Amino acid sequence: MPSTTTIPSVEPNRQAPAPFWPSGWWKIVDARIGIVPLPIFLVLLALIAGFAATGSVPSDILMAIVLLSMGGFACAELGKRIPIIRNIGAAAIFATFIPSFLAFHHLLPQSVLNSITQFTKDSNFLYLFISCIIVGSILGMDRAVLIKGFLKIFVPLAAGSVAGGIVGTLVGVLLGLGAYNTFFFIVVPIMAGGVGEGAIPLSIGYSQILGLPQGDLFAQVLPPVMLGSLTAILLAGTLNFVGKRYPHLTGEGRLQPGEDDELQREEEDAGGHPVDVTTIGAAVVTAVTLYLIGALAQRLWGFPAPVAMLVIAVVLKLVRAISPTLQLGAFHVYKFFSTVVTYPLLFAIGVSLTPWDKLVAAFNLPYVLTIVSTVVSIMATGYVVGGWLKMYPIDTAIVTACHSGQGGTGDVAILTAANRMQLMPFAQIATRIGGAITVTLVLIGLTQIA
Secondary structure (H helix, E strand, O other), X not given: OOOOOOOOOOOOOOOOOOOHHHHHHHHHHHOEEOOEEHHHHHHHHHHHHHHHHOOOOOOOHHHHHHHHHHHHHHHXXXXXXXXXXXXXXXXXXXXXXXXXXXXXXXXXXXXXXXXXXXXXXXXXXXXXXXXXXHHHHHHOOOHHHHHHHHHHOHHHHHHHHHHHHHHHHHHHHHOOOOHHHHHHHHHHHHOOOOHHHHHHHHHHHHHHHHOOOHHHHHHHHHHHHHHHHXXXXXXXXXXXXXXXXXXXHOOOOOOOOOOOOHHHHHHHHOOOOOOOHHHHHHHHHHHHHHHHHHHHHHHHHOOXXXXXXXXXXXXXXHOOXXXXXXXXXXXHHHHHHHHHHHHHHHHHHHHHOOOHHHHHHOOOHHHHHHHHHHHHHHHHHHHHHHHHOOOOHHHHHHHHHHHHOOHHHHHHHHHHHHOOHHHHHHHHHHHHHHHHHHHHHHHHHHHHHO
16 A cells, blocks of 8 residues: 655644734824824823812913813814714814803813913914914915915905895895894894904994994894804805815815916925924914014004905015025924814814804894805805806805804814815905905994984
8 A cells, every 4th residue: 555644734824913012002002082192182181180170270381282182183083973064064163162062051170161261362372373374375375376366356255245145134034034133133243254353343333323232232243153154164064075076166275276386396496495393483483473563563553463464475475585495384384283273273262262152042043044045145156256257166165155254263163164274365355354344334334324
């Protein structure tokens, strides 16, 4: 018999499971809530609870970074994970209105609320953000497209304002709210430019003309501002979703076709110097300097500081007074603030500047339908007129939506929901200049009929 050879079975190589330390732990560290590593988030929760237990939470910048980052990114992550509404700006809505709800119902420790409110109101945090966003986005634009966009945007903005005023008033009349009440106390506040620059001066003007208490009038015009801004946020998020489905309708943050990467070309022409940390620091100082020039202009001549800063930045860009390297540094600053600072800022706004009770007060059907029809008309007109002017319809509509927002805070929320923070310069025109023109013309008209 032939001998048989038994071939031993060879077991496949099995890798031993990787030890938990350190590779398994590193995976946990790399899990994040927004930008905050999960273990750090848990440690910070314990630390804040400890400070709150002592009865006092500091309101300095160190504690503010922690509180706002945790709150803002936690709310935003929740909004990003809810089906359907995550596609229409839920992250920005949650980051703004959940903290407003929590603050109103005292579901956060009072010491935490006091810390956030004091920091937000004392630090001018909002205007640091707007400065870096505006200057960075302007310096990162193509010069020719920039000037054409600034000239063109006034057309859909004006047309949207007229359409919103007519449609909103007609809807209010049909729902029994009356033409006078609808126009002056619902439609106009929506387009007045927010709270500080819109509702307050509008209520003061109404008080002087009508001889009624300013506080009562302010309480009347504030709810449309709040609900109009919420409507614009939802619609801007919806347009962002539509733009993903129909990319030919949007420039993804550009107002019109033809924009090329001028900044990259100029950087190459200048020798392609890399952007280092000192250049980014210089860009921050430059942005703040332009804002302070605007603030001084506001103090001397009453011209809104963000608009003065915007005009100066445009002029510097057009005359090529800023080097390509510094422009690129400013663009990096813009990217940092739009990515890292937006949701913490919205959380701060929700806690300290968004009264939940005023928002809820506007929720009755005739009121809501009137406000929604006004905002829809403004944005739809911007969409149509933008297309007629060979601008991207979706991006034009989003800019005109800012005319019905809650001032600078509304601009941040609307553009965040639309994922188009680079449109902030045009949004500021819609909010500040559009709001100022609206308030001025309406008060002049009211004096003639009162």
